[in-house]
Amino acid sequence: MKLLDIGAVATAARLPVSTLRYYEEIGLIASAARHGLRRQYLPDVLLRLGLIAMGKSAGFSLSEIAAMFASEGRPALGRxxxxxxxxxxxxxxxxxxxxxxxxxxxxxxxxxxxxxxxxxxxxxxxxxxxxx
Known part of the structure; x- marks a missing residue:
């Protein structure tokens, strides 16, 4: 599976690279590898970033959004x-x-x-x- 460079993810998600680094720091996303010093992500990170953006738009805090992801990274949303x-x-x-x-x-x-x-x-x- 092809990995996406942090710059490509930032462009596709319309987010600054610093936001991606912060999301990784607080456990919302995870990089799959590094190419030199640059983080590399699986393509499904874009879906996760979309869910995070939707949660933020709905008024959820980042900690509330983080709690909505099960340990394996799939959404576990309280209905x-x-x-x-x-x-x-x-x-x-x-x-x-x-x-x-x-x-x-x-x-x-x-x-x-x-x-x-x-x-x-x-x-x-x-x-x-x-x-x-």
Whole structure:
């Protein structure tokens, strides 16, 4: 099996080489060999890096991500924890959508003063849970 040089992995994963070294230092990835001083990786490291990136995007810490890999390196994901994180992301999406709607309304509102606009006031109340 052909090994990938650390530079090729960094380019393919769109990560700095220093990040790959750090991930190896904390046990998230492992090099398979060295060519001179340069680390060499099995091609499946790219899939693992994709999983790490996805976990980070979902809000998991690197230590939480590390705990999601079984000792043989295969993902061992807790389904309840994943459902809870997906629920939290859904709430965040709803909050960000409400914020986007409010900002878009402010940008397009024909009212001379936004504070006099009933739609703006309704959006602010909905977005901040202020009493009606």
């Amino acid at each position: 309840a924890e994943l459902h809870a994180r997906a629920d939290a992301l859904d709430r965040q999406i709803a909050e960000l959508t409400a914020l986007s709607d409010t900002i878009r309304h402010v940008a397009d509102c024909p009212a001379e003063n936004h504070m006099d606009c009933p739609t703006f006031r309704r959006l602010v109340r909905a977005g901040t849970l202020l009493p009606a």
